[in-house]
C-alpha cells in the first residue's frame with residue numbers, strides 16, 4: 001500500500017513538473033535556452049571563418065544579401081560575429097555565476113563553522129557588501145583585477161557573491177532549525193559535518209534557481225564591462241564588445257549595434273525565464289505531500305558510557321534557560337527546574353504549551369543555541385557535568401548515549417538522504433564501523449523496531465515512509481548504539497490513536513530492554529501535553545507550569561494524591577468514562593503567562609481560586625509532602641480521590657490541557 005502511495009506520489013510529482021514545463025513561460029524558456037546553447041556549441045564551427053574574414057571592399061556596409069546585418073569597420077559580417085560571440089559571452093557569464101555562487105556559499109556558510117567572533121565579522125562584511133549596487137562592486141573589482149576577460153570574470157563573480165552569501169545565510173538558518181539537524185548535532189556531528197551533510201544539500205535547489213536567474217544578470221554585466229572597454233579585449237570578442245564597436249558606426253549601420261543588443265536581451269531572457277521555470281518545477285515538487293511537511297522523530301546513539309549503580313542517568317538542579325527579551329531585559333522561560341531520572345526509569349513531563357517542558361529537554365540535550373543561555377547548579381548526564389566538560393567529551397557522550405525523539409516526524413530526518421544511510425552514519429561516526437557494517441546494523445535496527453522489509457526500506461528516503469514508520473525509524477536510529485536515556489518530545493502528537501499506542505509500546509520496550517541485545521535498559525523522559533499519555537507510560541510525573549516544576553509525584557498517585565491545584569485542574573480537564581457526554585468539556589480558564597509576563601508570586605495565581613495575598617506576593621518552592629512527592633504551593637490540597645473538586649473553576653472553552 002505504501003508502494004502504491006509512493007507510486008501515485010511520484011506520478012503526481014512528474015505530472016506537476018510537466019504541467020509547469022507546458023506553460024507558455026516554461027515552453028519559451030526551454031526553447032530559448034536550447035537555442036542559446038546550440039549557438040554556443042556550434043556557431044564558432046559553422047560561422048567562425050566568415051566572422052573573421054576581412055573584406056576591405058565592404059567596410060561598414062548596411063544590410064545586403066551577402067551580409068544580412070551589414071559589416072563592421074573591417075568589413076567582417078556582423079551577423080556571423082554576433083552568432084560566434086555567443087560561446088564566449090555564455091562561457092564568461094556562466095563562469096562568473098559559478099564563482100559568485102561558490103564564493104557566496106562559502107561566505108554564507110562560514111559563520112556556522114567559524115568561532116562566533118569570526119562569524120560576526122564575516123556576516124558584517126557580507127551585510128556591508130550587499131548594500132553596494134552590484135555593478136559598482138563589479139567595477140571596483142575590475143579595477144583591482146585589471147582589464148581583460150579574466151579580470152572581468154573575477155570581478156563580476158565576486159560582485160555576485162554577497163547576494164548569494166546572504167541567501168545562503170537565510171536558507172541555512174531555516175534548515176538549521178529543523179529537527180534532523182538537532183538530531184545530527186546530538187549524534188555528535190561537528191559543525192562542518194552538519195553543514196556539509198545536512199544543511200547544504202537542503203538549500204541546493206533554491207541556490208540553483210537563483211544562480212540560473214543570476215546568469216542572465218551576469219550576461220548583462222559582461223556586456224556592460226566589455227562595452228566600457230574593461231572586459232573582453234581584441235582580438236577576442238563577446239556581445240558587449242560587439243555592442244561597443246557597433247555604436248561607433250550607429251549612424252552608418254545601426255544593425256551592427258542592434259544585433260548584439262538583441263542577442264544579450266534574448267540570452268538574458270532565456271536564463272531568467274529558465275530560472276523562473278526551475279523555480280516553478282521546484283515549487284511543484286515541494287508541494288508533494290512527502291516533502292518536509294509531515295510528522296516525526298529524531299535520534300542518536302551508540303555504546304553505553306558508564307553510569308551504573310544508583311547514580312542517576314540525568315541529574316538536573318536549578319536549570320535556567322534565558323533569552324534576550326525586548327528592551328534588553330532577558331526572559332527566562334525555564335526558571336529553576338530540578339529533577340533526576342534514574343537508570344531505566346520512565347519520567348513524564350506534562351504541562352500546557354509554553355510551560356517550558358520542551359525547552360527543558362533541549363537544554364538538557366545542549367541544543368539551546370546562542371543567544372539563549374543555559375545555567376544550572378548541576379546538569380549531569382551519566383555523571384558528566386554537561387555545562388563544564390570539554391565540548392568534544394560532551395558531544396561524544398550525548399552522541400553515544402542519548403536518543404531524541406521529536407514531535408515532527410518528517411522534519412526529524414534529512415530529506416536528501418536515505419534512511420539507512422542516516423542511521424548508519426551514527427555507527428560510522430561513533431563506533432568506527434565501516435560503511436557496509438554500519439548499514440547492516442541499520443537494517444538490523446530497523447527490523448528490531450518492526451519496520452517491514454527493513455532491507456528495502458533502508459534504501460528509501462524519508463518521504464517514502466508513513467508517519468508511524470518514520471517514528472519507528474527514528475527510534476531505530478536511537479538504538480544504533482545503546483542509549484541510556486531516550487528523550488521523547490510529544491512523540492505521538494501527529495499520529496492516530498492506533499499508531500500512537502504502537503509507538504508508546506515501542507518506547508516502553510526500548511526502556512525495558514535497551515536495544516534488544518541484552519544491553520542496559522534505557523531511561524525515558526517523555527514530554528507531552530497529554531497527561532493521560534504520560535500516565536500510561538511513565539512511573540513518575542513532573543507537572544510544569546510557567547517554567548517551573550510545580551508537582552513531582554509517582555504516576556500511581558496521580559489520581560488519588562495530586563495536591564497542586566494545577567495538577568488537579570489538568571486531571572479534571574480529562575474526560576473519564578463516567579463523564580457526562582452531554583456536559584461541555586471542562587477546561588482550565590485563562591491562559592498561562594508568557595515568559596516575559598511572569599511576576600512575583602505564584603505564576604498560577606491568576607487562574608487559581610485558592611490564591612490569596614501570600615500566593616500573589618511570594619512564589620512557593622517545591623517541598624516534600626510525601627515519599628517521592630514534591631509540590632510547590634502555599635495551599636496544597638488534601639489527598640483525595642480524583643474528582644471534579646479542582647480548586648480551579650472548569651469552564652466550557654476549548655483547549656485545556
Ligand code: SF4
Nearest residue numbers: 602605608615633634
Ligand atoms: S494556592 Fe496559591 S500557591 Fe497554590 S497554586 Fe494556587 S495560587 Fe499558587
